Amino acid sequence: MKIFRSLIIIILVLSLFVGLAACGENESEETYAPTDAPAETTVALEETDPTAESGLQGEIHVYSRDASSGTRGAFEELADFEEQLTDNAILTESNGDMAAKVGADLLAIGYVSLTTDFAANNIKAVNYEGVEPTEENVLNESYTLARPFNYVTRAAGDFGDADKEALVAAFIAFLTESVEGANAISSAGGIVDVSSKRAWADLQADHPVVSQDNSGIEIVTVGSTSVEKAIRAALETFQPMAGNFNFKMSHAGSGEGPAGTVGEEKDTAKKGDIGFASRAFKDTEEVILGMSTGTFCLDAVVICAESSNPIANLNQSQTAAIFKGEIQNWEDLD
Amino acid sequence: MITDKRQKNKLASCHRRKLWQDKVIKRIFQGSAILAALMILFIYFFVISRGIQPFLPSYDGDQQNVLSFLTGNRWRPDMNPPIYGVGFIVINTILTSLGAAIISFPISVLTALYIAKVAPPKLRAVLTTIVELLAAIPSIVYGVYAAGTITGLVDDFAGLFGISTYGGNSALAVILLLAIMIFPTITSLAVVSIRAVDRNLELGSIALGASRMETNFKVVLTSAKSGIFAGLALGLGRAFGEATAVSMVAGNRMIGPTLNPFDITRTLTTTILTGMHETSPGLDYDMRFSVGIVLLLVILVTNLSIQYVKRKVGGITNE
Numbered sequence: 001m002k003i004f005r006s007l008i009i010i011i012l013v014l015s016l017f018v019g020l021a022a023c024g025e026n027e028s029e030e031t032y033a034p035t036d037a038p039a040e041t042t043v044a045l046e047e048t049d050p051t052a053e054s055g056l057q058g059e060i061h062v063y064s065r066d067a068s069s070g071t072r073g074a075f076e077e078l079a080d081f082e083e084q085l086t087d088n089a090i091l092t093e094s095n096g097d098m099a100a101k102v103g104a105d106l107l108a109i110g111y112v113s114l115t116t117d118f119a120a121n122n123i124k125a126v127n128y129e130g131v132e133p134t135e136e137n138v139l140n141e142s143y144t145l146a147r148p149f150n151y152v153t154r155a156a157g158d159f160g161d162a163d164k165e166a167l168v169a170a171f172i173a174f175l176t177e178s179v180e181g182a183n184a185i186s187s188a189g190g191i192v193d194v195s196s197k198r199a200w201a202d203l204q205a206d207h208p209v210v211s212q213d214n215s216g217i218e219i220v221t222v223g224s225t226s227v228e229k230a231i232r233a234a235l236e237t238f239q240p241m242a243g244n245f246n247f248k249m250s251h252a253g254s255g256e257g258p259a260g261t262v263g264e265e266k267d268t269a270k271k272g273d274i275g276f277a278s279r280a281f282k283d284t285e286e287v288i289l290g291m292s293t294g295t296f297c298l299d300a301v302v303i304c305a306e307s308s309n310p311i312a313n314l315n316q317s318q319t320a321a322i323f324k325g326e327i328q329n330w331e332d333l334d
Numbered sequence: 335m336i337t338d339k340r341q342k343n344k345l346a347s348c349h350r351r352k353l354w355q356d357k358v359i360k361r362i363f364q365g366s367a368i369l370a371a372l373m374i375l376f377i378y379f380f381v382i383s384r385g386i387q388p389f390l391p392s393y394d395g396d397q398q399n400v401l402s403f404l405t406g407n408r409w410r411p412d413m414n415p416p417i418y419g420v421g422f423i424v425i426n427t428i429l430t431s432l433g434a435a436i437i438s439f440p441i442s443v444l445t446a447l448y449i450a451k452v453a454p455p456k457l458r459a460v461l462t463t464i465v466e467l468l469a470a471i472p473s474i475v476y477g478v479y480a481a482g483t484i485t486g487l488v489d490d491f492a493g494l495f496g497i498s499t500y501g502g503n504s505a506l507a508v509i510l511l512l513a514i515m516i517f518p519t520i521t522s523l524a525v526v527s528i529r530a531v532d533r534n535l536e537l538g539s540i541a542l543g544a545s546r547m548e549t550n551f552k553v554v555l556t557s558a559k560s561g562i563f564a565g566l567a568l569g570l571g572r573a574f575g576e577a578t579a580v581s582m583v584a585g586n587r588m589i590g591p592t593l594n595p596f597d598i599t600r601t602l603t604t605t606i607l608t609g610m611h612e613t614s615p616g617l618d619y620d621m622r623f624s625v626g627i628v629l630l631l632v633i634l635v636t637n638l639s640i641q642y643v644k645r646k647v648g649g650i651t652n653e
Contacts, residue, residue, distance in 0.1 A: 065609075107498055
């Protein structure tokens with residue numbers, strides 16, 4: 001009797017697990033590759049939109065990220081509607097969450113990074129100012145929903161240590177010229193043309209400092225928080241190749257980059273050896289004083305919509321108007 | 335004579351040793367109890383001392399106004415100056431949690447009654463196991479289930495009324511998710527308290543001519559109300575405190591309160607959680623602790639009101 005009872009329990013528990021596992025499979029399919037979602041949404045499309053030519057009809061669902069997101073900061077700055085996002089926007093948790101949610105809502109508009117898997121999330125990229133968002137177009141600067149990641153170092157002779165100065169020069173070479181550096185940056189989401197780079201082994205000869213023990217040297221980076229991920233990846237890759245130097249990253253904003261290296265904060269507690277900005281340097285920021293300055297990669301944001309949404313292109317004023325809540329319906333978009 | 339004395343001595347020393355052991359063990363128990371109590375104090379102290387900082391004149395940054403924080407209907411940390419209004423979030427939190435309790439409470443109590451009193455023994459064991467398994471599912475799993483399945487159902491349901499939702503992310507999705515999540519908590523506590531009802535009360539009721547069902551509803555349930563309401567309090571606590579799963583379907587609306595069940599919402603926990611990993615120390619970080627204080631207060635007030643309701647529900651007391 002007892003055996004019989006426990007047998008029933010075991011069978012039921014097992015079937016429960018199988019049931020749960022099946023549920024799990026279903027929803028992962030729906031979230032990441034919604035095979036039946038387009039079928040449902042076409043029905044909705046027919047209901048709201050009798051004439052296919054006039055495009056989509058209905059309320060625009062604006063998807064955004066939470067206020068601390070770097071992608072949101074870049075997007076609002078580039079499309080020029082900072083602090084003006086509509087109160088009706090839905091906030092998503094991450095780039096992946098945004099892609100999955102926009103892919104499940106026909107009336108949605110959102111934005112993701114260029115490295116997102118568009119097809120898997122059932123979303124499409126929308127052209128900006130008539131230009132398709134591709135890595136090539138970002139690099140040739142025709143796609144304008146992009147921004148440069150710039151660097152500037154302290155002035156030559158201002159590092160307080162010749163080895164440190166040589167090491168910073170070596171890191172800049174690694175960051176801007178080597179294949180290894182470019183790979184590290186692109187793995188962190190930065191856009192960089194890897195094909196034009198050379199192997200670090202070829203560059204290394206110009207920087208003898210990397211072959212000595214540098215564990216007593218600490219490189220301090222300051223500036224934009226947006227570049228942090230890419231720079232951390234590059235520094236971590238470079239560290240074992242360059243005598244295990246130490247580094248400290250104290251990023252607080254683009255303005256701090258030039259200020260802490262060549263500007264008024266260069267001898268204060270906010271000083272750094274390399275400063276970064278996720279925008280072009282201003283004329284008032286005297287980056288020409290630095291030992292070296294330039295752009296090490298680009299960052300791009302892509303406007304996205306559900307894949308069956310007929311929208312193909314948006315310009316800056318349309319984008320800003322949608323995200324500010326001034327254009328509220330798809331039919332109002334000319 | 336001598337052996338007798340020795341034996342007495344031996345007994346006495348044995349007794350003394352036992353007394354001493356008792357004392358040590360008592361101290362160990364006392365110590366763990368004090369440690370547990372201190373932990374509560376530490377957590378409260380930490381959250382409160384951090385959370386009130388932005389409202390003090392000594393705050394290093396933009397000092398916030400308590401009144402506009404508590405009554406505000408917008409949450410816009412991206413603005414300059416940032417707007418932190420928690421009033422609408424409190425209403426949203428209470429509405430979604432109460433909605434979940436309204437759906438889950440009757441189902442849970444009836445399930446518990448069935449498990450404890452009506453079901454045949456074999457089925458009872460199976461059902462108890464199932465309820466316990468439901469309680470053991472981690473909240474993140476409930477979250478992916480909700481994001482993948484409940485949102486789809488809500489979207490289809492809204493479509494029947496011609497309403498377009500944000501892909502099903504809505505207050506209703508949050509309510510359904512929480513209802514499922516708090517069901518095992520309420521049920522298992524209710525089962526325990528129904529089982530603990532004095533058998534003589536039931537027998538007396540039946541002897542007086544009441545039917546089994548009359549006895550179950552009028553005698554058993556009212557006698558077990560203390561435990562059932564404790565289950566409700568724990569269930570509501572889970573509903574108020576659930577962050578991970580809720581944030582996957584809530585949509586984090588920046589303005590409110592949300593009264594339309596198909597519209598997106600924002601709860602206190604999702605406000606604390608969202609963007610936590612990307613924010614840097616400063617006002618935005620400290621305000622999360624302020625929201626934490628509000629959440630603690632909401633839970634306290636709810637538990638007190640449940641105690642009040644419990645006293646009002648009539649019948650035999652079995653406390």
